[in-house]
Amino acid sequence: MDRNQRPRSILDSLGEELIGILTPVSICMFTVVLLVCVLNSDPSSSSASFSSIATAAYAESDSDSSWDKFVGAALNSLVFVAAITVATFVLVLLFYLRCVSFLKFYMGFSAFIVLGNLGGEILVLLIDRFRFPIDSITFLILLFNLSVVGVFAVFMSKFSILITQGYLVVIGVLVAYFFTLLPEWTTWVLLVALALYDIAAVLLPVGPLRLLVEMAISRDEDIPALVYEARPVIRNDSRLVQRRVWRERRSNQNGSNDIENTSRDEVVRVVRAEAEEEEHVGSSERSEISVPLIDRSRPDQAENSETFLEGIGLGSSGAIKLGLGDFIFYSVLVGRAAMYDLMTVYACYLAIIAGLGVTLMLLSVYQKALPALPVSIMLGVVFYFLARLLLEVFVVQCSSNLVMF
Amino acid sequence: MTVAAGIGYALVALGPSLSLFVSVISRKPFLILTVLSSTLLWLVSLIILSGLWRPFLPLKANVWWPYALLVLSSVCFQEGLRFLFWKVYKRLEDVLDSFADRISRPRLFLTDKLQIALAGGLGHGVAHAVFFCLSLLTPAFGPATFYVDRCSKVPFFLVSAIIALAFVTIHTFSMVIAFEGYAKGNKVDQGIVPVIHLAAGMLTLVNFASEGCVIGVPLLYLVASVTLLHCGKMVWQRLKESRNQSDPSR
Numbered sequence: 006m007d008r009n010q011r012p013r014s015i016l017d018s019l020g021e022e023l024i025g026i027l028t029p030v031s032i033c034m035f036t037v038v039l040l041v042c043v044l045n046s047d048p049s050s051s052s053a054s055f056s057s058i059a060t061a062a063y064a065e066s067d068s069d070s071s072w073d074k075f076v077g078a079a080l081n082s083l084v085f086v087a088a089i090t091v092a093t094f095v096l097v098l099l100f101y102l103r104c105v106s107f108l109k110f111y112m113g114f115s116a117f118i119v120l121g122n123l124g125g126e127i128l129v130l131l132i133d134r135f136r137f138p139i140d141s142i143t144f145l146i147l148l149f150n151l152s153v154v155g156v157f158a159v160f161m162s163k164f165s166i167l168i169t170q171g172y173l174v175v176i177g178v179l180v181a182y183f184f185t186l187l188p189e190w191t192t193w194v195l196l197v198a199l200a201l202y203d204i205a206a207v208l209l210p211v212g213p214l215r216l217l218v219e220m221a222i223s224r225d226e227d228i229p230a231l232v233y234e235a236r237p238v239i240r241n242d243s244r245l246v247q248r249r250v251w252r253e254r255r256s257n258q259n260g261s262n263d264i265e266n267t268s269r270d271e272v273v274r275v276v277r278a279e280a281e282e283e284e285h286v287g288s289s290e291r292s293e294i295s296v297p298l299i300d301r302s303r304p305d306q307a308e309n310s311e312t313f314l315e316g317i318g319l320g321s322s323g324a325i326k327l328g329l330g331d332f333i334f335y336s337v338l339v340g341r342a343a344m345y346d347l348m349t350v351y352a353c354y355l356a357i358i359a360g361l362g363v364t365l366m367l368l369s370v371y372q373k374a375l376p377a378l379p380v381s382i383m384l385g386v387v388f389y390f391l392a393r394l395l396l397e398v399f400v401v402q403c404s405s406n407l408v409m410f
Numbered sequence: 411m412t413v414a415a416g417i418g419y420a421l422v423a424l425g426p427s428l429s430l431f432v433s434v435i436s437r438k439p440f441l442i443l444t445v446l447s448s449t450l451l452w453l454v455s456l457i458i459l460s461g462l463w464r465p466f467l468p469l470k471a472n473v474w475w476p477y478a479l480l481v482l483s484s485v486c487f488q489e490g491l492r493f494l495f496w497k498v499y500k501r502l503e504d505v506l507d508s509f510a511d512r513i514s515r516p517r518l519f520l521t522d523k524l525q526i527a528l529a530g531g532l533g534h535g536v537a538h539a540v541f542f543c544l545s546l547l548t549p550a551f552g553p554a555t556f557y558v559d560r561c562s563k564v565p566f567f568l569v570s571a572i573i574a575l576a577f578v579t580i581h582t583f584s585m586v587i588a589f590e591g592y593a594k595g596n597k598v599d600q601g602i603v604p605v606i607h608l609a610a611g612m613l614t615l616v617n618f619a620s621e622g623c624v625i626g627v628p629l630l631y632l633v634a635s636v637t638l639l640h641c642g643k644m645v646w647q648r649l650k651e652s653r654n655q656s657d658p659s660r
Contacts, residue, residue, distance in 0.1 A: 399460030
């Protein structure tokens with residue numbers, strides 16, 4: 006057959022960068038849903054009263070009226086968003102004073118705490134649930150090793166990509182699971198409040214994240230952050246090989262700003278991809294997009310304030326970067342939907358993926374820093390309530406009578 | 411039902427789609443995106459339908475004609491949506507072709523278009539299976555199982571998984587037939603898809619009779635095999651035509 010000599014169609018490689026970022030998001034959401042189903046299915050176990058800064062103002066209890074719950078949840082969210090704003094401004098201040106090494110050390114320390122503390126708690130819950138026989142000394146040694154490897158994987162540039170990406174997803178899963186333990190009304194109002202804060206922080210001129218990005222661009226530095234990057238795939242004849250691509254610094258071309266970094270935890274780039282970059286990267290699709298990245302930081306729960314970066318951006322070769330906070334809050338939404346029913350999980354998953362796609366399209370159109378949370382969270386919340394109120398009754402009516410179409 | 415049985419029922423409903431996904435769709439990222447957007451579209455259609463029918467629910471248990479109305483309206487709405495989906499796909503095809511011209515690559519081949527249609531149909535089938543079958547399966551893990559009076563020989567979950575498998579087949583391949591029918595202007599192909607969909611929907615009403623599923627389910631599989639055969643014949647003809655066109659010396 007003359008099929009082998011036929012040139013490759015565009016369909017073979019179109020959209021692979023998008024799939025490169027959708028896969029880890031899906032894996033993270035799936036793992037959180039699995040954890041929620043496995044660990045919450047036992048009703049006799051006490052629902053963890055998770056006290057953190059997000060429940061500081063109001064602790065929800067079942068006997069309150071709906072209005073009380075709503076007001077309490079709004080207060081909680083206000084406190085949380087205020088805490089995040091303060092922490093982000095502190096980060097901006099530290100970055101302005103060039104305390105970059107302190108920031109890096111703090112990030113590594115908080116990654117260690119997340120993997121050790123939160124990871125340890127979840128592992129203990131899992132061991133308890135499955136009656137897995139292990140002694141405490143072995144457990145401690147394993148946990149310590151896993152945490153240390155995780156810290157190195159996330160912050161050193163010479164690790165295998167898969168391990169780094171895997172550890173980032175694991176950190177996202179751990180934090181997201183603990184956020185799902187918040188009371189229900191607080192979770193939903195908090196998600197909406199964070200989506201609104203995201204818009205404000207990235208798009209307003211006084212927003213802390215915008216300041217951070219502009220400072221980083223003007224100084225040609227990178228911000229220490231936890232960011233998931235889908236590495237560009239390079240074709241090796243017929244096999245897809247993901248390889249770390251090192252790019253050298255290049256002088257300004259055509260008057261455009263070409264700022265590139267070689268470090269692994271690079272975050273900020275303003276790049277115009279042109280034809281000659283194809284030979285550096287070897288990607289099969291030329292991307293004619295120039296995009297700045299956005300960065301955001303957000304502290305975590307009361308135990309430790311970690312800085313995660315959120316936001317979405319495109320690398321020069323089309324490798325998409327998504328901040329870890331986005332992973333976390335998508336998974337929180339889906340995990341909370343899982344606590345009601347799995348039909349809402351499917352609906353929310355599709356809504357979030359659609360929101361992510363819309364955000365990426367907006368990114369390539371507007372070509373400036375964009376927040377990744379609002380569209381997905383809003384779509385997710387809308388679909389959750391639609392599914393819960395409308396879809397479930399309809400579908401259960403039909404399929405329990407074995408009437409389908 | 412137990413976890414093993416649950417996974418078994420889920421694979422009965424979605425096993426062929428999973429193998430189709432792994433062997434054909436996962437090779438090309440664009441097809442994965444097509445599956446996801448198609449699933450989203452049919453989810454939205456289900457939400458709109460449930461919004462329209464919400465004031466009338468819950469329907470009375472033993473009367474079958476409200477369900478007939480429900481099926482009829484839903485099938486009409488979904489077929490209309492399928493036509494809109496094709497319109498959007500046509501525009502996308504133009505965009506892709508002009509993009510291919512811009513980077514001096516060949517335009518979309520026939521097999522590419524067929525694969526996109528297949529991915530769209532798979533999205534429809536997966537949406538159906540997930541929302542009508544899987545979403546009832548997953549909350550029901552535990553030591554017991556559930557039987558319905560009308561179909562008392564087989565557990566409810568198994569029957570719904572078997573019906574879902576038939577519908578997945580019908581949806582997947584009727585999308586290919588529909589897209590080719592619209593592209594070539596072939597009235598037979600265009601007309602046969604809504605007819606098949608309506609027939610399949612109406613056949614599930616047979617399940618209302620006591621032990622009706624003994625008749626209903628095999629008839630449904632008859633419709634599914636008709637769809638499969640028609641689609642296979644049509645695709646074979648198209649491929650032969652295009653091969654004759656590209657190489658007239660043969």
